[in-house]
Amino acid sequence: MSKIHITTQVNGDAVEFLCEPDETLLDVLRDRLNLTGAKEGCGTGDCGACSVTLNGRLVASCLVLGAEVAGSEIETVEGVGTADALHPVQQHLLDHAALQCGICTPGIIVAAKALLLQNPNPSEEEVRYWLAGNLCRCTGYDKIIRAVLSAAAEMRGENA
Amino acid sequence: MRYVVAKDSREAVALLNTGENARLLAGGTDVLVQMKLGNKAPSLLVDIKAIIGFSDISAENGGFRIGAAVSGAEMGEHAGLKAMWPGVVEAVELIGSTQVQGRATMVGNLCNGSPAADAVPAMLAAGAVARIEGPSGTRDMQVADLLEGPGKTKLGKAELISSVYLPARPERSGDAYLRFIPRTEMDIAVASAGVNLVLDENGCVLEATVALGAVAPTAVMVPNAGAALVGSPLEEQALEACAAACEAACNPIDDKRGTVEFRTKIAGVMATRAAKIAYTRAGGQL
Numbered sequence: 001m002s003k004i005h006i007t008t009q010v011n012g013d014a015v016e017f018l019c020e021p022d023e024t025l026l027d028v029l030r031d032r033l034n035l036t037g038a039k040e041g042c043g044t045g046d047c048g049a050c051s052v053t054l055n056g057r058l059v060a061s062c063l064v065l066g067a068e069v070a071g072s073e074i075e076t077v078e079g080v081g082t083a084d085a086l087h088p089v090q091q092h093l094l095d096h097a098a099l100q101c102g103i104c105t106p107g108i109i110v111a112a113k114a115l116l117l118q119n120p121n122p123s124e125e126e127v128r129y130w131l132a133g134n135l136c137r138c139t140g141y142d143k144i145i146r147a148v149l150s151a152a153a154e155m156r157g158e159n160a
Numbered sequence: 161m162r163y164v165v166a167k168d169s170r171e172a173v174a175l176l177n178t179g180e181n182a183r184l185l186a187g188g189t190d191v192l193v194q195m196k197l198g199n200k201a202p203s204l205l206v207d208i209k210a211i212i213g214f215s216d217i218s219a220e221n222g223g224f225r226i227g228a229a230v231s232g233a234e235m236g237e238h239a240g241l242k243a244m245w246p247g248v249v250e251a252v253e254l255i256g257s258t259q260v261q262g263r264a265t266m267v268g269n270l271c272n273g274s275p276a277a278d279a280v281p282a283m284l285a286a287g288a289v290a291r292i293e294g295p296s297g298t299r300d301m302q303v304a305d306l307l308e309g310p311g312k313t314k315l316g317k318a319e320l321i322s323s324v325y326l327p328a329r330p331e332r333s334g335d336a337y338l339r340f341i342p343r344t345e346m347d348i349a350v351a352s353a354g355v356n357l358v359l360d361e362n363g364c365v366l367e368a369t370v371a372l373g374a375v376a377p378t379a380v381m382v383p384n385a386g387a388a389l390v391g392s393p394l395e396e397q398a399l400e401a402c403a404a405a406c407e408a409a410c411n412p413i414d415d416k417r418g419t420v421e422f423r424t425k426i427a428g429v430m431a432t433r434a435a436k437i438a439y440t441r442a443g444g445q446l
C-alpha cells in the first residue's frame with residue numbers, strides 16, 4: 001500500500017504526515033503525531049473519547065480518515081488550556097471531581113468547549129443532549145454536567 | 161485500499177465503473193464503521209465531499225436542493241430549510257451524537273439502506289426526489305422508488321446521488337418525524353413515522369402522506385394511513401383509522417429491541433403523534 005502525504009494544521013501548528021489510506025485521524029494523532037490526548041474507547045463512533053474539532057466542527061476522530069484532513073484545522077485536547085492556565089472547562093471538571101479513570105475526559109473537554117463556543121448559556125438539557133455521545137463509565141455524568149454549567153457561568157462572567 | 165478524492169461527479173462515476181470493489185465515502189459514519197468491523201472491505205474509497213456543489217443547500221423553484229455531502233449539523237443550522245421542512249430536518253438531526261452529526265449526511269443515510277434509517281421516512285413523506293448521476297447521464301427519481309431492501313438500494317453499480325430535492329410547499333403545510341427508542345439519544349429506531357400534511361382554510365386535512373420506518377425490510381409509504389386523515393380536522397376517529405392502516409402495513413422483525421406486536425402497535429402511535437405535530441406546524445388548532 002502506498003502511503004498518502006498530508007499537510008494540515010493541528011492546534012495552530014502546520015504539520016505533515018504520511019498515512020495509510022485506511023488509517024483513521026485518531027491513529028494518526030496518537031501514533032504519528034504523538035498527540036495521545038484523544039483516546040480510543042470504541043473505534044466505532046459510539047463513545048466520544050476520540051473527540052476533536054475539524055474546521056471548528058466536533059467530530060469523532062475514529063470516524064475520520066487521516067487522508068481526509070488535508071488543508072484542515074484540527075483542534076485536540078492538547079490545544080485546550082495549558083498546565084498553568086487551564087481552560088475553565090478543565091478547571092471546573094477538576095473542582096467538581098468530575099472524573100475518575102479519565103479516559104472520557106479529553107473528549108468531554110473538547111466537546112464541552114465546542115458547545116460553549118456556539119452556545120455560551122446552555123440549559124442543563126442542552127448540555128446533556130450535546131454530550132450524549134460522550135460516554136463515561138465512572139462518574140454517572142451528573143458532576144460532568146454541573147462542571148460544564150459552572151464553567152459556562154464563569155465564562156459569561158457570572159459567579160456560579 | 162486506495163483513497164481518491166473525486167473532483168467531479170463524472171470522475172466519481174468513472175471510478176465506480178472501473179470494476180474495482182469501489183465504495184463512495186460521504187460522512188463515513190457507516191462506511192468507516194463497516195470497514196472497522198471487517199465487513200465490506202473496499203479496494204477503493206471515492207471521497208465525494210470535495211465535488212463542487214455537493215456541500216451546498218440551495219433554494220430552487222421554491223424548495224431546497226441539499227447536496228450529498230451536506231452534514232446533519234449543517235442542515236440543522238439552515239434556518240430557511242428548517243422552517244420549510246422541519247420534519248425532515250428533525251429526522252436528520254436524530255442521527256447519532258453531536259460528533260456523528262458533524263459528518264453524517266442525509267444521502268448517506270438513504271444509501272446505506274438500513275430499514276431503520278431515520279431520514280428516510282421523513283424524505284418519503286416529503287416527496288423527496290434524488291438526483292442521480294451515472295454512466296448514461298443525470299436522472300431524477302423519487303426517493304420512494306429507490307428503496308430495495310436491507311443494505312440495498314436500486315442505484316446502479318456506477319451510480320451516485322448528487323443531491324436530494326425537497327419540493328416547494330403550499331400554504332398551511334407541515335411535516336414531522338418521530339421515532340421510538342428505548343433511551344432518549346444514540347439508539348436505532350424500533351419503529352418510526354414521518355407525516356406530511358397540507359390543510360385547507362378550515363383546518364381540515366387536504367393532503368396527507370404517511371411513511372413508516374423500522375417495521376418492514378425498507379421504509380414504507382402507507383397510502384391508506386394518509387387517506388384516513390384527509391378531510392378531517394384530525395379528530396379521534398380519523399387518527400384511529402390512520403393508526404389501524406399503519407398497523408396493517410407493518411411487517412417487522414422480532415428482536416430483543418422490540419417484538420412484532422410492539423413494533424406494530426408503536427408504528428401507529430408514532431404516526432398519529434407525528435400527525436398532530438405536523439398539523440400544528442401547518443397552523444391547525446387541535
Ligand SMILES: Cc1cc2nc3c(=O)[nH]c(=O)nc-3n(C[C@H](O)[C@H](O)[C@H](O)COP(=O)(O)OP(=O)(O)OC[C@H]3O[C@@H](n4cnc5c(N)ncnc54)[C@H](O)[C@@H]3O)c2cc1C
Nearest residue numbers: 045184186187188189190191256265268269271277278321
Ligand atoms: C454512533 C453512531 C450512531 C448512529 N445513529 C444513527 C441513528 O440514530 N439513526 C440513523 O438512521 N443512523 C445512525 N447512524 C448511522 C449513520 O450515521 C447514518 O446512516 C448516516 O446518515 C450515514 O451518512 P454518511 O454520510 O456518514 O454515510 P457514509 O458512511 O459515507 O455512506 C453510507 C453508505 O452510502 C453510500 N453513499 C454515500 N453517499 C452516497 C451518494 N452520494 N450516492 C450513492 N451512495 C452513497 C456509501 O458508499 C455507503 O454505502 C449512526 C452511526 C454511528 C456511528
Ligand code: FES
Nearest residue numbers: 041042043048062
Ligand atoms: S473511539 Fe471514537 S467514538 Fe469511541
Ligand code: FES
Nearest residue numbers: 100104136137138
Ligand atoms: S472518568 Fe472513567 S470513563 Fe469517565
